[in-house]
Amino acid sequence: MAKTRPKAWLMLALGLSAQTVGTVFVNTPAFLIPLLHQQDGVPLAQAGLLASAPTVGTALTLIAWGALADRYGERWVITAGLALTALAALGAVVVPGYVALGLFGLAGGMASASCNAASGRLVVGWFPRHQRGLAMGIRQMAVPLGTAIAALTVPTVADTSGIGPALMVPLVLTAAAAVSCGLWISDPPRAAVPADLAGRAANPYRASSFLWRIHAVSILLVVPQLTLTIFGLVWLIADVRLDSVLAGVIVGGAQLVGALGRIVVGVWSDRLGSRVRLLRWVAVAGLVTMPLITLADAMSLQAAAAVAFVLATVVSVADNGLAFTSVAEAAGPRWSGKALGTQNTGQFLAAAGVGPGVGALVGLLGYPLAFLIVAAAPLAAIPLVPGQDVHAEG
DSSP states (O other): OOOOOHHHHHHHHHHHHHHHHHHHHHHTGGGGHHIIIIISOOOHHHHHHHHHHHHHHHHHHHHHHHHHHHHHOHHHHHHHHHHHHHHHHHHHHHSOSHHHHHHHHHHHHHHHHHHHHHHHHHHHHHSOHHHHHHHHHHHTTHHHHHHHHHHHHHHHHHHHHOHHHHHHHHHHHHHHHHHHHHHHOOOOOOOOOOGGGSSGGGOHHHHOSHHHHHHHHHHHHHHHHHHHHHHHHHHHHHTSOOOHHHHHHHHHHHHHHHHHHHHHHHHHHHHHTOSHHHHHHHHHHHHHHHHHHHHHHHTTOHHHHHHHHHHHHHHHTTHHHHHHHHHHHHHOTTTHHHHHHHHHHHHHHHHHHHHHHHHHHHHHHOHHHHHHHHTHHHHHHGGGSOSSOOOOOO
C-alpha cells in the first residue's frame, strides 16, 4: 500500500476549509428565508428562488472551473474563486435590495464553484486509493459543516441585526480562506501524460456508462438533501411550531452529525472495498427516512419530527463522498476536474429547481405531502446505481 504523505493531511484541511466557506456563502440565502417570508412577507416560492440563486451560479461554472483545475492546478483556481466569492459577498452587503441580493448571490455562486471540483482533485491527488474513502469523506464534511455554520450564525444575526450584517459571515470566512489557500496549497504531483492517452480514447465517458449513472444517481439524491437544507428550518418553525433558536440548533446539529456520518461512510467504503454498493444502501435509507418526516408531521409529534428530521438529514448527505470518490477514481487524473465539475453541475442544476419547486409543492399541498413526494427521488435512484466500481489507470 502507498504511504500517505504528511503534507496530504494539510492539503485535506485546506481543501475542506475552502469548500466549507464556499458552502456557507451558497447556503446563507436559504437561512434568510424565515426573515424574508415571515417578517418581510416575501412569498415562499419567491424566497426559495432567491435562495437558489447561488446554486444556479454554481451550476453555470463548475465544468469550466474543473477544466481550469485540470490544466493549471488546484491552488490558484481555489484561491481566485474564493477571492471573487468574497467580493460578491461584499457587494451584497453594500448594495441594498432583494434584486441585488439575488444577483450577487448568483455571482458568488459562480465564483465559489471553483472549490467544488478543485478541492476534490486536490484530495484525490494527494491520497492513495486505500485511504481516499476516508479522505474524501472528511472533505465532504464541508457541505454539512458549512451548512451548519450558516444555520447557527446567519438566522441569529439576521434576527438581531438584519440581512447586511448576516452577509458579513460569508464575507469574512471566504476572504480569510482565500488568503490561507493562496499561501499554503500545493498542487499534487502529476504523472506525465502518455501519448496514447492524450486523445479521445482517454475520455472515460466513452468507455462505459458508469460515470453517467453515478451523475444521475447523485442528481436524484440531492433532491431530499436540498429540500431539508432549504426548507428544514422554516418547516420546524412554521409547521412543527418550534422556537426559532431551537430549530436553528436542530438544523445545525443535524448537519454536524451528517458531516461525521460522511467520514464513517467513507471509512466503511474503504473497508468494504466498494463505493457503489454502499451508495445503493444509502439510497434505500433515503427512501425510508423521508416518509418518517411526513408521518411525524402528520401526527403533530414535535419530538418525533425533530428526530426524523435529523435522521433524514444525516442520510441525505451520506452519498456525496461516495459518489465524488467514485467519479474521481473512474475518471482518472487527466479527467477528474472535468468529471467532478460535471458531477456537481448536475447536482446544482437539480438543486436550483428544488427551492422554487418544493416551495410551490408546500404552498399547494403542505409540508407532509411535499416531503412524501420528495421520497420518489431516492426510489428512482436505487436501480441506477452501477453494479461494481470502476478505477481508471494513472
